[in-house]
Amino acid sequence: MSDFQTTCWTLVFTAGNGGESERFAALERLCQSYWHPAHAYIRRRGHSEDEALDLTQEFFSRLLALNWLQSADPHRGRFRTFLLTMLQRFLANEHDFATRAKRGGSSSILPLDNPLVPEIPDPSESPEHAFDRRWALTVMHRAASRLRAEAEASSRADLFTALSPLLASDPDPGAHDAIASQFGLSKGAVAMAIHRLRLRLRELTRDEIADTLSDRSSVDAEMQELMAALRHHH
Numbered sequence: 232m233s234d235f236q237t238t239c240w241t242l243v244f245t246a247g248n249g250g251e252s253e254r255f256a257a258l259e260r261l262c263q264s265y266w267h268p269a270h271a272y273i274r275r276r277g278h279s280e281d282e283a284l285d286l287t288q289e290f291f292s293r294l295l296a297l298n299w300l301q302s303a304d305p306h307r308g309r310f311r312t313f314l315l316t317m318l319q320r321f322l323a324n325e326h327d328f329a330t331r332a333k334r335g336g337s338s339s340i341l342p343l344d345n346p347l348v349p350e351i352p353d354p355s356e357s358p359e360h361a362f363d364r365r366w367a368l369t370v371m372h373r374a375a376s377r378l379r380a381e382a383e384a385s386s387r388a389d390l391f392t393a394l395s396p397l398l399a400s401d402p403d404p405g406a407h408d409a410i411a412s413q414f415g416l417s418k419g420a421v422a423m424a425i426h427r428l429r430l431r432l433r434e435l436t437r438d439e440i441a442d443t444l445s446d447r448s449s450v451d452a453e454m455q456e457l458m459a460a461l462r463h464h465h
Contacts, residue, residue: 243310247300258300262291264369264443265311269318271365275358276322290321309453310443311366315359360460367460374435378428390414390424397425398432 245257269290273283294300294317303313353361375395382391393410407421416424440453 243300243303247303258291258294261294264373265314265366266291267369268311268362268365269314272315272318272358272362273322275353275356275361286322286325289325290318293321309449311362315362318362363456363460367457370436370439370457371461374432374439377435377439378432381431391428394421394425394428398429 242257242260245253247254249257266287270283270287273286273290274280278286299317303310356364379388379391379395382388390410393413397406407418410416411418411421414421436457437450437454440457441447441450444450444453
């Protein structure tokens with residue numbers, strides 16, 4: 232699995248200005264990060280699941296076909312803010328979408344490498360917060376996938392699999408003992424491994440966020456928004 236090394240804004244420029252094959256490849260990469268946030272936003276705007284899937288597909292298809300990304304300007308802030316604005320404009324002009332015949336023959340643009348599944352919308356959640364929360368979940372998923380790839384590259388995939396459930400919360404009493412016994416480690420070594428993985432996950436999360444910003448000095452503020460988006464939902 233390759234790292235997300237190209238910044239989001241570079242992808243946006245390629246998607247807006249490259250040749251057709253380069254544009255489509257760049258759009259696919261962007262879609263992998265933003266398909267679920269867009270879908271969640273559309274669901275919370277009151278559309279059914281079938282309508283939301285069609286509208287999300289149509290939105291990203293138009294980003295490519297109509298070259299909307301040419302108007303994106305990295306000097307004006309965060310890409311997700313730009314994308315949400317474009318999505319709001321798209322929906323404002325799509326009141327009659329559900330009554331139209333579905334288009335056929337177009338290739339599907341879906342985040343195939345992202346197992347996050349569509350969800351039943353929370354009626355207490357605003358569309359904007361649904362967008363932000365699914366963005367946060369997608370960022371965390373991509374960072375966790377990179378962390379797993381690093382573990383696999385260093386032949387520590389089995390240990391990572393055992394430790395990964397312990398990264399998000401404090402483990403139950405005895406959890407360290409079981410893993411220590413399984414891998415022939417001390418309890419202290421297990422605790423240290425968890426600590427290091429948590430630090431690395433945070434670094435990778437910051438990297439993912441930095442790739443969507445034109446100004447890397449905004450990473451701390453975006454990290455705070457990410458954590459707030461995750462905490463707000465219960």
